[in-house]
Structure formats: C-alpha cells, structure tokens
Amino acid sequence: MSTELIIAIIITIAGAATPILLAALGELVVEKSGVLNLGVEGMMLIGAVITVAVTLTTGNHLLAVVCAALAASLSSLIFGVLTLTLSANQVATGLALTILGTGFSALFGQPYTGKDVPLLRSPFPPELATDPIWRVLFGYSPLVYFALIMVVVVWWFLQKTRAGLILRAVGENDLSAHSIGYPVIGIRYLAVAFGGAMAGIAGSCFPLFLTPQWVERLTTGRGWIALALVVFAAWRPFRLLAGAYFFGLMMIFEIYAKTNSAFRVLPSEFWAALPYLATVLVLVLISLRREGSTAAPACLGKPFVATG
Amino acid sequence: MTQFNRRTMIKIGGAAATLPLLGSRAFAQEKLKVGFVLIGTPDDNGWNHGHDRGRQEMVDAIGADKVETTVVTNVPEGPDSERVFRELAQQGHKLIYATSFGFGDYVHKVAKMFPDVKFEWATGNATAPNVSLYNAKFxxxxxxxxxxxxxxxxxxxxxxxxxxxxxxxxxxxxxxxxxxxxxxxxxxxxxxxxxxxxxxxxxxxxxxxxxxxxxxxxxxxxxxxxxxxxxxxxxxxxxxxxxxxxxxxxxxxxxxxxIDRWGPHYIKSVQSVLDGTWAEGSVWDGLASGEVExxxxxxxxxxxxxxxxxxxxxxxxxxxxxxxxxxxxxxxxxxxxxxxxxxxxxxxxxxxxxxxxxxx
Missing domain, CATH: 3.40.50.2300 (Response regulator)
Structure with missing residues (x-):
C-alpha cells in the first residue's frame, strides 16, 4: 500500500469522524451533568438544514455554523424545559426531539433541496494541501480542526476548572450539590444548551464538507452513533477522540474491505459491526473493573426535583 | 381454490345490491384515488423524484377532476409498509403503486385482503390477480x-x-x-x-x-x-x-x-383503471419506448x-x-x-x- 493511499484513507477517516466527535463531545457534557438527551440526531438535522439555508442565502460559512449552533441549541432548550423544569421523562422527550428535528428539517429544507452547497474548504493556502504529505496536516475543513480543539477545551473544562467540577458534582449527586447551594437545574440547562450547539455544528459538517446538499434525513443515523460513542468512551474526552476516529476508521474500512483485496482479511460486515461490538465490550470491561458501579454519571437520566 | 361460505355469499349479495347506487356515484362525481408509496422523498433528485414526476405527468394528462393522488414518503421496506398499504386501501384508494422492490411481500399480503383494489409493484417479480408489475430496463x-x-x-x-x-x-x-x-x-x-x-x-x-x-x-x-x-x-x-x-x-x-420516465406508464395504467380494463400483467420497457432516457x-x-x-x-x-x-x-x-x-x-x-x- 502506498503512502499516498494511507494519507488519503486518513483524510477520509477524519471527515467521517468529525461530525460524530462534535456531537458526542456535546452529549458528553450533557450526560456529565446527569441529563440524557437522545435528541442528538434531531438537533444535528436542525443544524444541517440551518447551515444549508444560511449558506445559500448569505454565502457566509461562519455565519451558517453559528446560526446552526444557535438553532440546535434553541431546540435543545425545548427538551430542557420539558425534562428539567417540568421533570418529564428524559428518554421519551429526547426521542420526541429527534422526531421533531427530523420533521422540522424536512419542512424547512424544502426550498433548499436540489441545490449545490458551496464547500467549506481547508483554511490553509491550497499550495500547502497539494503535496500529499502536507495534505494530512493542512487538507481538512476548518470544522475538523475545531473538533480537535474542542476535545482539549472540554477536557480542560471538566477536569481543570471549578465550573467543570460543579457540573460533574451535579451529575454525580444532584441532591448534595443542591444542598450546598448550587443551582442544579440552571447548570443542567447550560449543559443541555451546549450539547445542542455542538450537535448543531456536527450537523453543519454534512452540507459543508461531507455531502454538500440538502435532502431529508441527511445525517442518516450518525447522531445515534454519537450516543454510542459517549458510552464507548466511558465519558472521557480523549477516549472520545480516539473512539470517534476508531469508529470513522471502521466506517472506511468497511468500504475498503469491499473494494481492495488487501483489506479483505475479514468480511466487510465485520468492520461495519465492530464499533457496536466494541461498545458492548467496553461496557462489559467497565462493569468488570469496578464492582457494582459503572463509569456513567450516577444521576444520569434521573429527573431532579428540589425538596425543601 | 376459492371456498364460498355463507358469510361471503351474504357479502357478495349485499355488494351486488348496493352496486347500482354506488356505481352511479362513483362514475358521476368521485375521483379515482391513487396512492403512491415511496421509499424516500420526491426531493432526492433520483429514484423517488422520477416517480413523483411521473405522477404529476399522469395527473396533468388525466385531469385533476378525475384523479386524486396521495403520496406517502419515507416508507421503509419492511413490515411497517404493510400498514401503509392497508391504510391506503381502507381510505378508498383503488390503485396503489408500490415503488420499490422491497415492498413486494407486503403488497401481496394486503392485495389478498382488498381484492377490489389494484396494486402495481415497481421492479417486482411476482403478480397476482390484482397485483401487476412495472419496470424499466435501466x-x-x-x-x-x-x-x-x-x-x-x-x-x-x-x-x-x-x-x-x-x-x-x-x-x-x-x-x-x-x-x-x-x-x-x-x-x-x-x-x-x-x-x-x-x-x-x-x-x-x-x-x-x-x-x-x-x-x-x-x-x-x-x-x-x-x-x-x-x-x-x-x-x-x-x-x-x-x-x-x-x-x-x-x-x-x-x-x-x-433518466427514468414513469409518466407514460402511469397515464396508461390509471386510464385502464378508469376504463375498467386494468388486468394483471407485467410491463418492462426501456429505451425503445421512452421509459428509459x-x-x-x-x-x-x-x-x-x-x-x-x-x-x-x-x-x-x-x-x-x-x-x-x-x-x-x-x-x-x-x-x-x-x-x-x-x-x-x-x-x-x-x-x-x-x-x-x-x-x-
């Protein structure tokens, strides 16, 4: 296998990994605060359709990504009001948000179907990206770099800042956090809004560099993969990064296993199933290692009602 | 073999009795309701788009005063599609197009339940008295x-x-x-x-x-x-x-x-239902007849x-x-x-x- 092919594979993997990495990073923060939002796929679709609309009307990619983040964040606040203020079931509300996002994006996107969306290309001078070796560093869409930066930012926030510590405390033991005076509901609102914004940006990846068009259900289930990824990563940002690229690698390997005899050591179906098998394996390993506990935040998915 | 029992006999008798009444209404005012079941959406710029364009050509040619269409989009090729076909038949659609291969089993199941409804299965491979096939030589x-x-x-x-x-x-x-x-x-x-x-x-x-x-x-x-x-x-x-x-x-x-052009076939087949000449069969044309361009x-x-x-x-x-x-x-x-x-x-x-x- 030539170096050029290896580099080409790496670049394709980065593209496939970026949307699930962005969405999973947002969901990781949400889940760390003790909230399970299954609406990732719906929020991604809202982000994707807003990106298409803004890019086609204004031609401004940055504005499109910001609007996508805001719109998806706004939609996540619907989930917030229902589950946090009104203590509705988080699983049911999250699924409803996915259905809402799918429907809204289909309706809102109708005028934009059948149109070619201008690509968001590498921010570096094209000369840097023509050489195959340099392409591996400079040949990506800005959102790929943004996702990598956000991994560090989320890790730093959760592990190194006081605010991150409070957020984790709220997710691990909401009653204690409440009793020492932290606004549990307020903190969870912020986490949910951040998760929405990240899902929206993840949605932007599709029209901006993966599949530059709008059609209904453009994200085809990548939001669900992001949810599996959070579990796979055991709620840790750097493991999430490795997991996203591993999932991306498997998606691309599946295709190579079908087209290239060098990859045909195992059937393509095996590569396609591997991310999910690996997620199950990780869950098993986690529960074996720490007896009686999982890596999940203790309050994950449980509604919080302040007493007294 | 069809077995008659008392219930079916009564049903048939009842249907025959109301036939003149229904018939006059159907021919004088009621539009023919035609259902289209799509696996995706008409805006995919491909397969489903082709079928929807064919549908529009058909409505334009036959006339919106004679035919009324219902399009069900994003129907997965699985057991849920059976519900969609049944619902369309129950709502009075007399001709239903199943526009994907994977709908076949469910079309045949529902067709047995609604013998007076005509079904057409695109790219399919088995007919029944009220199930026809249509395909193009892509x-x-x-x-x-x-x-x-x-x-x-x-x-x-x-x-x-x-x-x-x-x-x-x-x-x-x-x-x-x-x-x-x-x-x-x-x-x-x-x-x-x-x-x-x-x-x-x-x-x-x-x-x-x-x-x-x-x-x-x-x-x-x-x-x-x-x-x-x-x-x-x-x-x-x-x-x-x-x-x-x-x-x-x-x-x-x-x-x-x-380019798929389903319009000519849809016009022909809807017209045959309006004329009462629709029959079980299989249509498979290509470049020569303009189904494929x-x-x-x-x-x-x-x-x-x-x-x-x-x-x-x-x-x-x-x-x-x-x-x-x-x-x-x-x-x-x-x-x-x-x-x-x-x-x-x-x-x-x-x-x-x-x-x-x-x-x-």
Missing part, C-alpha cells in the same frame, strides 16, 4: 454509459456504487461492465454496495475511497447525487446521474444521466465517444444490439453465455454472477 441505459466510461477512463479503473445485491442492481453492473469492456478490454469495474438506497454520507465516503484507489469514473445505483458531488470536488473524469439529470450538482463531472451529453465528451454512445443506444432501440449478448464469461473465467446467445428477459432474474472484469 440496464439498457447502463450499456450506453458503459460505452462512454470505457472510452473515457484514463486509469482503466471505473466503479459502481450499488445499493443491495438484488437482480436489478447486479444486472446493471453486468451491462455496464460488458459495454465498457467492449469499448476498452483493459477496464475493470470495482463494485461497492452501501447496503442502503439512501445514505449520502456513506455513498460519498465510498466515492472517496474509490477515487483514492485510482478510479476515475464512478456510476451509482442509489437514490442521490452524493457520489457525483465527490467526483466534482476531486476533479476525476466524471460520473453519471441515476434516475434523473443531476448536472446541477456536478456541472463538470456529470457526463450524462439515465439518456440525458444530454456533457460538452467535454469527445465527438467520437458521443457517436459511439448514440450508436449503442440506436442498436438497443432497433434490436441489433443486446446488452447481454454472448459470448459472456463470468469474473471467475467460466463461459456462461455462448457466442450468438443472449441472456433473455426470463433468465435475467436468475443471474447470480458477475461478468468478467467486475471486482465485487
């Missing part, structure tokens, strides 16, 4: 674009992104490879199945992976233009629209398109290639050229069709092998 179009691909590839590697390994897709690949290798014996066709009719991200990833391995022409048998967009972005020789003209997405890479050629295709493509098309239309004319070897080297023989329309469905030059 593989004839594949021969034309295969000719173009064989003559225009520089790397001698061309590719085919398929949905599922069903007869229709497999024979599209075979027709494409036969024509391409007739034009250029050194060509190999790489095949990738994406296991979906619609997964733009996966189609695009497949296209990227193929281009990275030296493929310079990609054709696809899925429902959207994702692979063409990658071809445009990467600046390879090109690709083809499938189902509809997709040149808006890839002005440079779009060489031509295989070749779109405009990209200006960058050299004149001799256009001439060869047109000659292929003309040969298929006048019958002098058959897409599956022998000798044909399979990709393991065994001769499957002798010289002078062809794979005819009946044998077509049983072919479970790929022709020489296909890497699948």
């Amino acid at each position: 593989h004839e179009g594949r021969s034309v674009i295969g000719t173009i691909s064989g003559m225009m590839t520089k790397t001698n590697k061309i590719a085919y992104i398929g949905s599922f390994p069903i007869p229709e897709v497999r024979m599209g690949i075979n027709a494409y490879a036969i024509a391409a290798r007739k034009a250029n014996p050194n060509v190999t066709v790489k095949v990738v199945y994406v296991d979906s009719w619609f997964d733009p991200a996966k189609e695009a990833d497949a296209a990227r992976a193929l281009i990275d391995q030296g493929v310079d022409i990609i054709t696809q048998h899925t429902d959207g233009p994702a692979a063409l967009q990658v071809a445009e972005e990467r600046g390879i020789v090109g690709g083809f629209g499938q189902g509809a003209d997709m040149s808006a997405f890839a002005p440079n890479a779009h060489l031509t398109a295989i 070749i779109g405009p050629y990209n200006a960058k295709i050299p004149a001799d290639v256009v001439a060869a493509a047109e000659a292929t098309k003309a040969g298929i239309i006048d019958g002098s050229l058959h897409p599956f004319a022998g000798p044909i070897k399979d990709n393991a080297g065994a001769e499957r069709v002798a010289a002078g023989d062809i794979i005819d329309d009946g044998e077509y469905w049983a072919v479970d092998w790929y022709v020489e030059g296909v890497e699948a």
Whole structure:
C-alpha cells in the first residue's frame, strides 16, 4: 500500500469522524451533568438544514455554523424545559426531539433541496494541501480542526476548572450539590444548551464538507452513533477522540474491505459491526473493573426535583 | 381454490345490491384515488423524484377532476409498509403503486385482503390477480454509459456504487461492465454496495475511497447525487446521474444521466383503471419506448465517444444490439453465455454472477 493511499484513507477517516466527535463531545457534557438527551440526531438535522439555508442565502460559512449552533441549541432548550423544569421523562422527550428535528428539517429544507452547497474548504493556502504529505496536516475543513480543539477545551473544562467540577458534582449527586447551594437545574440547562450547539455544528459538517446538499434525513443515523460513542468512551474526552476516529476508521474500512483485496482479511460486515461490538465490550470491561458501579454519571437520566 | 361460505355469499349479495347506487356515484362525481408509496422523498433528485414526476405527468394528462393522488414518503421496506398499504386501501384508494422492490411481500399480503383494489409493484417479480408489475430496463441505459466510461477512463479503473445485491442492481453492473469492456478490454469495474438506497454520507465516503484507489469514473445505483458531488470536488473524469439529470450538482463531472420516465406508464395504467380494463400483467420497457432516457451529453465528451454512445443506444432501440449478448464469461473465467446467445428477459432474474472484469 502506498503512502499516498494511507494519507488519503486518513483524510477520509477524519471527515467521517468529525461530525460524530462534535456531537458526542456535546452529549458528553450533557450526560456529565446527569441529563440524557437522545435528541442528538434531531438537533444535528436542525443544524444541517440551518447551515444549508444560511449558506445559500448569505454565502457566509461562519455565519451558517453559528446560526446552526444557535438553532440546535434553541431546540435543545425545548427538551430542557420539558425534562428539567417540568421533570418529564428524559428518554421519551429526547426521542420526541429527534422526531421533531427530523420533521422540522424536512419542512424547512424544502426550498433548499436540489441545490449545490458551496464547500467549506481547508483554511490553509491550497499550495500547502497539494503535496500529499502536507495534505494530512493542512487538507481538512476548518470544522475538523475545531473538533480537535474542542476535545482539549472540554477536557480542560471538566477536569481543570471549578465550573467543570460543579457540573460533574451535579451529575454525580444532584441532591448534595443542591444542598450546598448550587443551582442544579440552571447548570443542567447550560449543559443541555451546549450539547445542542455542538450537535448543531456536527450537523453543519454534512452540507459543508461531507455531502454538500440538502435532502431529508441527511445525517442518516450518525447522531445515534454519537450516543454510542459517549458510552464507548466511558465519558472521557480523549477516549472520545480516539473512539470517534476508531469508529470513522471502521466506517472506511468497511468500504475498503469491499473494494481492495488487501483489506479483505475479514468480511466487510465485520468492520461495519465492530464499533457496536466494541461498545458492548467496553461496557462489559467497565462493569468488570469496578464492582457494582459503572463509569456513567450516577444521576444520569434521573429527573431532579428540589425538596425543601 | 376459492371456498364460498355463507358469510361471503351474504357479502357478495349485499355488494351486488348496493352496486347500482354506488356505481352511479362513483362514475358521476368521485375521483379515482391513487396512492403512491415511496421509499424516500420526491426531493432526492433520483429514484423517488422520477416517480413523483411521473405522477404529476399522469395527473396533468388525466385531469385533476378525475384523479386524486396521495403520496406517502419515507416508507421503509419492511413490515411497517404493510400498514401503509392497508391504510391506503381502507381510505378508498383503488390503485396503489408500490415503488420499490422491497415492498413486494407486503403488497401481496394486503392485495389478498382488498381484492377490489389494484396494486402495481415497481421492479417486482411476482403478480397476482390484482397485483401487476412495472419496470424499466435501466440496464439498457447502463450499456450506453458503459460505452462512454470505457472510452473515457484514463486509469482503466471505473466503479459502481450499488445499493443491495438484488437482480436489478447486479444486472446493471453486468451491462455496464460488458459495454465498457467492449469499448476498452483493459477496464475493470470495482463494485461497492452501501447496503442502503439512501445514505449520502456513506455513498460519498465510498466515492472517496474509490477515487483514492485510482478510479476515475464512478456510476451509482442509489437514490442521490452524493457520489457525483465527490467526483466534482476531486476533479476525476466524471460520473453519471441515476434516475434523473443531476448536472446541477456536478456541472463538470456529470457526463450524462439515465433518466427514468414513469409518466407514460402511469397515464396508461390509471386510464385502464378508469376504463375498467386494468388486468394483471407485467410491463418492462426501456429505451425503445421512452421509459428509459439518456440525458444530454456533457460538452467535454469527445465527438467520437458521443457517436459511439448514440450508436449503442440506436442498436438497443432497433434490436441489433443486446446488452447481454454472448459470448459472456463470468469474473471467475467460466463461459456462461455462448457466442450468438443472449441472456433473455426470463433468465435475467436468475443471474447470480458477475461478468468478467467486475471486482465485487
């Protein structure tokens, strides 16, 4: 296998990994605060359709990504009001948000179907990206770099800042956090809004560099993969990064296993199933290692009602 | 064998008694309700778009005063589709089009429950007294674009992104490879199945992976233009629209398109229901009758290639050229069709092998 092919594979993997990495990073923060939002796929679709609309009307990619983040964040606040203020079931509300996002994006996107969306290309001078070796560093869409930066930012926030510590405390033991005076509901609102914004940006990846068009259900289930990824990563940002690229690698390997005899050591179906098998394996390993506990935040998915 | 019991006898009697009453109403005022069940949405710019355009042509031709249509979109090819067919039949749709292969089992189940409702199953393979089939010979179009691909590839590697390994897709690949290798014996066709009719991200990833391995022409048998967009972005020789003209997405890479035209069939079949002449049957036409069309050629295709493509098309239309004319070897080297023989329309469905030059 030539170096050029290896580099080409790496670049394709980065593209496939970026949307699930962005969405999973947002969901990781949400889940760390003790909230399970299954609406990732719906929020991604809202982000994707807003990106298409803004890019086609204004031609401004940055504005499109910001609007996508805001719109998806706004939609996540619907989930917030229902589950946090009104203590509705988080699983049911999250699924409803996915259905809402799918429907809204289909309706809102109708005028934009059948149109070619201008690509968001590498921010570096094209000369840097023509050489195959340099392409591996400079040949990506800005959102790929943004996702990598956000991994560090989320890790730093959760592990190194006081605010991150409070957020984790709220997710691990909401009653204690409440009793020492932290606004549990307020903190969870912020986490949910951040998760929405990240899902929206993840949605932007599709029209901006993966599949530059709008059609209904453009994200085809990548939001669900992001949810599996959070579990796979055991709620840790750097493991999430490795997991996203591993999932991306498997998606691309599946295709190579079908087209290239060098990859045909195992059937393509095996590569396609591997991310999910690996997620199950990780869950098993986690529960074996720490007896009686999982890596999940203790309050994950449980509604919080302040007493007294 | 149909068994009569008392209940059915009463039902039949009752129906006969109300017939004059119902009949006059039906013919005087009621529009014929026609249902369309789509696997995706009409805005996919491909397969579903083609069916919806056919529907519009039909409504325009028959007249909105005589026919009323219902389109159900995004129906998965699975048990849930049975509910959709049943619901349409219960709501009084007298003619229901199932526009995808995977709806077949459910169409047949529901058709048994509603013997007075006519069903038509696109690309299907089994009829019943109230289930007809309609299909188009897309593989004839594949021969034309295969000719173009064989003559225009520089790397001698061309590719085919398929949905599922069903007869229709497999024979599209075979027709494409036969024509391409007739034009250029050194060509190999790489095949990738994406296991979906619609997964733009996966189609695009497949296209990227193929281009990275030296493929310079990609054709696809899925429902959207994702692979063409990658071809445009990467600046390879090109690709083809499938189902509809997709040149808006890839002005440079779009060489031509295989366009489905379901309109003429929908007009004929709706009219036959209105006239009461609809009958169980199977329609399978291609380039000759206009069900399959070749779109405009990209200006960058050299004149001799256009001439060869047109000659292929003309040969298929006048019958002098058959897409599956022998000798044909399979990709393991065994001769499957002798010289002078062809794979005819009946044998077509049983072919479970790929022709020489296909890497699948």
